[in-house]
Amino acid sequence: MPEPTIRPAVLSDDAALADLDRRAWSPVHAVTARPGPDEPFFTKRNLPEYILVAELDGRVAGYLRLVPATPLPSNAHVRQIQGLVVDETARGRGVARALLRESAELARRQAAVRLTLRVLGHNTSARRLYESEGFAVEGVLRGEFLLDGEYVDDVLMARAL
Known part of the structure; x- marks a missing residue:
């Protein structure tokens, strides 16, 4: 079975990522409304430079959004994962784990x-999955959503790099 390929997003990924976002949306992991049918993936807040794309069998199979935790200089040493989505057809094939590992490497390079x-x-x-990749629960906001x-509950997790 082929391994997923992880790469930085490019603007031409917009349609594939928007489609994936619409198909994968679920209240199990989303606190925002379901994306609309014509809603673009990339926005002023959601730039390609923040997105890692996973490809499997020559197609987009998932993505991870990695951003600075805050704009504060005193917090510049922290990166935050603000989205991890894997296509249902690619689940169980190591896509999420590969994205998590590459995000840790990218964060270290930053x-x-x-x-x-x-x-x-x-x-x-x-x-x-997060626990198996070294993340630990650091807090729980009870009934947050x-x-x-x-x-x-909103569970806050973190790991050292």
Whole structure:
């Protein structure tokens, strides 16, 4: 079975990433509204330079968004994962793990020493994956989101690089 290829995003990935975002959207991992049918993936806030793309079998199979945690100089040593999506047809093939590992390498190249993320409490498969990659729970915001009529915890996780 081929390994996923991880690369930086380019503007021409917009349609494929927007399509993936629409198909993969779920209240299990999303706190925002489902993307609209004509909504672009790249925006002023969501730039290609923040996105790692996973390719498998010659097509986009997933992405990870890696950004500075805040714009503060005192926090410049921290990078935050603000989105990890894998196409349903590519799950179980190492795509998410490859994206996580490449994001850690990229963060190190950017002189970061800490990598953080937030995950919904009910997303147990993602939490297990993050734990297996060295992330530990550092805090829980109880009932932080109301999704489909249920209060859901926001779990803060991090790892050293």
